[in-house]
Amino acid sequence: MGADPIVIDYLDRLETAAAALPEDRRVDLLTDVREHIEVALAEAGAGDEATVRAVLVRLGSPEEIVAAEIAAETLATGRTEPAVGPAVRRRPRATVEFKALMLLTAGAIALPFIGPLIGLGYVWSSDRWTTIQKRTASLGVVGLLLFPAVILLPMLAGGEITAIFSTFGPLVALVPLAGLLPAAYLLAVLFLELSVVARQDG
């Protein structure tokens, strides 16, 4: 189960109908409905087309479910306007980008090596940067980290910590820099794109 084309089609329709909902509510709704279908089919003990269709009919149309979601929120907040704003205001909050930049900057100082690498993970999961920009940032992080890592790690293993700081002091600075430089690049790219969008809107 799960690969059933009828189910996939239904979930696609639900996702489309829910596109205007805030991200957290859309994800909640899709997860809940997907689980409902899985449990329903498991408890029916069958996955044939008739069973699948019966489960989906009982669920109701995707549009109906999304309307209920909008109504539930309207009821909760007592708002007299629909919970969903115009398409322009619908852009999801930049939490992923914020986490990525924080890990590349503050994370690079607090958690040398590890912070920026986790930050890169967030960079790749964002859809605000292009693949080329992500690759450039990754190359920057890995490249700048590799340089001190190759020299410092054997010395660290040998316990020559004081020697590291006396002879390779400048190199140690490269460790947080590996996060800071790519972060500055990503931030610049983001602002550049925003100002282009703003100019087009104006």
Place this chain on the structure above:
Amino acid sequence: MDLGDALTITRTLRPLCVGVGGGTMFRMVVGETRNQLTELRRGVVEHCVLALIRDEDSYAFDIVRDLAARGLVTSEGTIYPLLARLRRDGLVTTTWRESDAGPPRRYYHITNDGRRVLDDFIGDWTGFREAVDELLADTARGGE
């Protein structure tokens, strides 16, 4: 108590009296004939969910099937926005439990806030139901 205030009688019963915003959306999708019942269910069914799990935890599919069997919900999917709201409002908590058949089930457990909201609702509902019954009985007699 904040949550008690958040679900006062006004909010619970308002949709029974007037169609609040978003009602237009409902009408467009569901159609005229179903609309009245849909409006009646709003604000009530989520309390029925709380009542169903008052003494024993249950998982979403089981709750939905129970409500459907009682005629309290027709399109089962429309219950999930209500379940999500109960979670967000802290009236229920959920835990995952393995199952013999199929995927793990998400079990719903009523919180102390949920119990208070349910108790408030029971009081409000009883008074409201009696008032409507009485009015309908009075006017029916008058019409004869």
